[in-house]
Amino acid sequence: MDLGEYLPRLGDGLVVSLQLTVISVLLGYAVGLLFALGVSSANPWLRWPSVTLVEIGRGIPALVVLYIVYYGLPSAGLLFDSFPAAAIGLTFTAAAYSSETIRAGIRSVPAGQREAAAALGLGRATTFRRVVLPQGLRSAIPALMGLAVQSFQTTSLAYSISVNELMGQAYQAGAVTFRYLEVYAITGLLYAAIAVPATWLSVYAERRLSHGYL
Amino acid sequence: MPASLTAVLLGLPLTLVVTAAAFALGAVGGIPLMLGLRSRFTPVRLLVRLAVDLLRGVPTIVWLFLLYFGLAVGDVRLNSLGAAILGLGLVASAYLAEIYRGGFAVVPKGQTEAAQALGLSRTTTFVRLLAPQALRTVLPTVTTFLLMLLKDSSLASTVGVLEMTAQATAFSRQNVSTAGLTPFFVAAGVYIAISVPLAIAARVLDARLSGSH
Amino acid sequence: MTASLFTPAGEAATAGVTIANLAKSFGSHLVLDDISVTVRPGSVTALIGPSGSGKSTLLRCVNLLETPDAGTITVGAQTVHAGRRIADRDLLALRRQVGMVFQSFNLFPNLSVLRNVALPQQKVLGRSREEAEERALALLDRVGLRDKAQQHPQRCSGGQQQRIAIVRALALDPRAMLFDEPTSALDPEVGVEVLAVMRELARDGMTMIVVTHEMQFARDVSDHLVVMADGRIIEEGHPATIMAEPAQERTRRFLSAVLER
Numbered sequence: 001m002d003l004g005e006y007l008p009r010l011g012d013g014l015v016v017s018l019q020l021t022v023i024s025v026l027l028g029y030a031v032g033l034l035f036a037l038g039v040s041s042a043n044p045w046l047r048w049p050s051v052t053l054v055e056i057g058r059g060i061p062a063l064v065v066l067y068i069v070y071y072g073l074p075s076a077g078l079l080f081d082s083f084p085a086a087a088i089g090l091t092f093t094a095a096a097y098s099s100e101t102i103r104a105g106i107r108s109v110p111a112g113q114r115e116a117a118a119a120l121g122l123g124r125a126t127t128f129r130r131v132v133l134p135q136g137l138r139s140a141i142p143a144l145m146g147l148a149v150q151s152f153q154t155t156s157l158a159y160s161i162s163v164n165e166l167m168g169q170a171y172q173a174g175a176v177t178f179r180y181l182e183v184y185a186i187t188g189l190l191y192a193a194i195a196v197p198a199t200w201l202s203v204y205a206e207r208r209l210s211h212g213y214l
Numbered sequence: 215m216p217a218s219l220t221a222v223l224l225g226l227p228l229t230l231v232v233t234a235a236a237f238a239l240g241a242v243g244g245i246p247l248m249l250g251l252r253s254r255f256t257p258v259r260l261l262v263r264l265a266v267d268l269l270r271g272v273p274t275i276v277w278l279f280l281l282y283f284g285l286a287v288g289d290v291r292l293n294s295l296g297a298a299i300l301g302l303g304l305v306a307s308a309y310l311a312e313i314y315r316g317g318f319a320v321v322p323k324g325q326t327e328a329a330q331a332l333g334l335s336r337t338t339t340f341v342r343l344l345a346p347q348a349l350r351t352v353l354p355t356v357t358t359f360l361l362m363l364l365k366d367s368s369l370a371s372t373v374g375v376l377e378m379t380a381q382a383t384a385f386s387r388q389n390v391s392t393a394g395l396t397p398f399f400v401a402a403g404v405y406i407a408i409s410v411p412l413a414i415a416a417r418v419l420d421a422r423l424s425g426s427h
Numbered sequence: 428m429t430a431s432l433f434t435p436a437g438e439a440a441t442a443g444v445t446i447a448n449l450a451k452s453f454g455s456h457l458v459l460d461d462i463s464v465t466v467r468p469g470s471v472t473a474l475i476g477p478s479g480s481g482k483s484t485l486l487r488c489v490n491l492l493e494t495p496d497a498g499t500i501t502v503g504a505q506t507v508h509a510g511r512r513i514a515d516r517d518l519l520a521l522r523r524q525v526g527m528v529f530q531s532f533n534l535f536p537n538l539s540v541l542r543n544v545a546l547p548q549q550k551v552l553g554r555s556r557e558e559a560e561e562r563a564l565a566l567l568d569r570v571g572l573r574d575k576a577q578q579h580p581q582r583c584s585g586g587q588q589q590r591i592a593i594v595r596a597l598a599l600d601p602r603a604m605l606f607d608e609p610t611s612a613l614d615p616e617v618g619v620e621v622l623a624v625m626r627e628l629a630r631d632g633m634t635m636i637v638v639t640h641e642m643q644f645a646r647d648v649s650d651h652l653v654v655m656a657d658g659r660i661i662e663e664g665h666p667a668t669i670m671a672e673p674a675q676e677r678t679r680r681f682l683s684a685v686l687e688r
Binding site: 325327328330335338342346347 | 490492519522523525526527529531532533534535536537538546547550551592595596599
């Protein structure tokens with residue numbers, strides 16, 4: 001088998017990786033926002049389950065999460081195909097990490113903002129929704145961008161549950177051509193080609209955002 | 215249930231060995247990389263910048279596979295453990311180099327000026343004055359990184375190291391009908407159980423250091 | 428008579444400082460415009476003027492924390508020419524002769540007060556640890572801070588930290604001392620302690636160049652007043668004379684604004 005034949009397959013794999021990334025980031029951050037609200041809630045029935053899920057999501061390796069969803073859940077009657085299993089696992093991990101980032105962003109909004117809103121007579125829910133949350137999310141953007149890049153890199157673990165994303169394709173290409181060095185080098189460069197500029201972008205975003213309002 | 219716990223715990227020593235060895239490699243390796251990032255010579259700085267960005271931009275598992283499958287001098291290859299430690303250690307040194315760099319950036323410029331005004335050499339200034347202050351600043355971030363490295367040690371399972379994740383997977387495969395979720399939950403539990411005392415120790419260390427500082 | 432704060436090193440105890448035709452720009456902004464001034468050995472020169480006049484930059488050129496674009500700086504017998512690359516050895520020799528005290532103290536937080544004063548002696552003058560610490564304790568005792576020796580600087584008040592900073596510089600037996608707004612970061616009542624130490628130093632004959640906003644100190648202690656504005660020296664002479672009868676309108680405006688506060 002020729003290495004050249006496998007390059008397009010690597011490209012296909014990259015597309016799958018990007019699909020997984022987009023899903024896990026969009027869904028994950030949305031769930032992460034819910035987790036963040038749950039963790040900050042005064043209601044213990046909301047807080048404790050949220051805290052538990054977040055600590056689990058942040059405390060166990062992403063690889064283990066993927067194995068649990070793919071190999072473990074079937075015994076509880078939940079069978080998932082590779083791709084959905086990976087999407088669920090990566091979304092969960094992204095949600096747990098992003099919830100902490102979002103919470104930090106919300107906490108960083110100066111107390112004076114809440115005080116001013118209170119002095120104006122705005123209710124707590126309105127203050128949160130229209131004053132605190134928008135500013136909190138804005139200051140969390142650079143970190144969330146960094147997390148997105150990490151999510152993209154984490155999709156490489158999905159090969160272990162038979163997803164044909166970039167790493168999975170690379171593994172097959174290597175096993176068939178035996179040209180491991182070239183295959184994995186190209187794979188690495190493909191990941192880097194996206195991850196490195198994306199990181200530069202998030203650094204740039206951080207610099208630009210820090211010049212505007214706090 | 216005890217059977218899966220025993221199986222998972224069989225992998226604990228290797229989990230700890232991989233984590234500790236990779237961390238040691240990264241903590242030491244991060245120093246020359248950080249010095250390179252701060253170098254006054256632009257070509258050096260750009261080269262190291264590229265190396266660090268590549269180390270962090272390429273997923274860790276790709277580095278592991280490159281080292282395990284791709285690296286061969288004649289018939290000599292790295293074994294599983296070696297590839298895992300080297301791969302994780304190289305990536306760790308890139309992350310720690312950035313962390314170190316952040317620590318130095320926060321040391322007030324007046325410290326360097328006072329040292330210069332006193333006539334202290336650049337080496338003395340760096341080793342005796344700047345580095346201790348920078349290290350104290352970055353210690354919390356470094357412990358957070360160590361916890362992350364503990365989780366990343368699970369990647370060693372993909373190149374054949376029989377640490378906890380590998381043991382859990384093997385146990386699950388060998389007992390498909392009976393084991394179910396248990397071995398993975400057990401592994402998850404052990405990972406969390408280890409990180410909790412580490413996190414507490416880190417917080418204590420941080421508090422003690424900021425007390426005398 | 429109480430022992431002096433510093434030990435005169437041989438015959439040429441303190442050095443004079445001569446600045447000739449110094450020029451410095453930051454980007455396109457000309458900060459020092461052809462400055463020439465002579466500070467005689469043992470004299471106390473006060474450098475005053477509005478913000479942005481270049482006085483701190485001028486001071487920092489003396490020990491080459493800033494590199495001038497043109498002109499020469501002479502400390503004692505050593506001359507440095509701007510534009511010409513200075514050897515590390517000569518740079519260190521220059522800095523060894525001149526001590527500097529900063530507005531933000533810049534004590535080393537990872538070392539105890541004693542080690543702050545002793546370490547530079549060991550590294551720069553090659554003194555043994557015992558000798559350095561003995562000298563450090565003697566100097567700290569002299570300014571009444573011996574009991575702080577084992578503590579870290581952060582635990583000391585601002586006035587104490589600045590006095591320790593002065594002692595740290597004095598421990599190296601400099602032949603001239605530079606002060607960059609030493610009391611600007613201190614409350615007035617606390618600044619008095621620091622000014623008292625500086626008065627003693629002046630009385631003992633140390634060559635001092637002090638950038639300051641403390642007009643009382645300038646009038647009482649200094650014997651040479653240099654007024655700067657817009658990168659130039661606009662007036663120079665005896666403090667009492669200038670402050671009573673400023674020759675320049677600019678000086679008059681500055682003094683009346685400062686003395687009014």
